[in-house]
Amino acid sequence: MLKYAVSLTVILAVIWLLFSGNWTHPILVPLGAVSVALTVYLAYRMRVLDREGHPVHLLVPVIKYLPWLFKEVVKANLVVASHIIRGRKSLSPRLCRLDATQKTDLGRVFLANSITLTPGTVTVYVREQEVWFYALTEELEQGVLSGEMDRRVTRLEGES
Structure with a gap:
């Protein structure tokens, strides 16, 4: 479960950084980190962080x-x-x-x-x-x- 959470966190963070284009903004980057963390937490709570739900x-x-x-x-x-x-x-x-x-x-x-x-x-x-x-x-x-x-x-x- 932990490896899926880590890989999902990395994938979401990279996607967020690439799509937003904001690498240094003092407010947007922390909000992006919060959104990634919240998404991973919700995926964990929904029990979709498994081999089939996240098939890396x-x-x-x-x-x-x-x-x-x-x-x-x-x-x-x-x-x-x-x-x-x-x-x-x-x-x-x-x-x-x-x-x-x-x-x-x-x-x-x-x-x-x-x-x-x-x-x-x-x-x-x-x-x-x-x-x-x-x-x-x-x-x-x-x-x-x-x-x-x-x-x-x-x-x-x-x-x-």
Whole structure:
């Protein structure tokens, strides 16, 4: 718990200093310190200072995952653009179900958000070990159902 409180304090202080631009103001800097301390205290009281509420352990795995996700977003953009050019008749919207292999809620949320970030797909429902999503075409559906995104998010989750 202490390491999460310390890391949250450091992150909030750095963000406050960067966004405010006030490093030496005699009133604003102490008020910024009070706001950071109050925020960390409230997070502690709300019991959200834990591994899932403050996932700093995922920083390196997420940095490794993002280039792959970016590539998938670009590929899906090209698919959607080609269907826009071909017209409405080329679309075949569908509601699909994916078995999720993530162990934590945070992992499932990460998977659901990754699906939604990919053009042409939107997550509509997440439950225990399944994710329901909407896909504009069979090609986009198969891209998600191939399981590559699920495997990568599970690996990301496991590297913690």
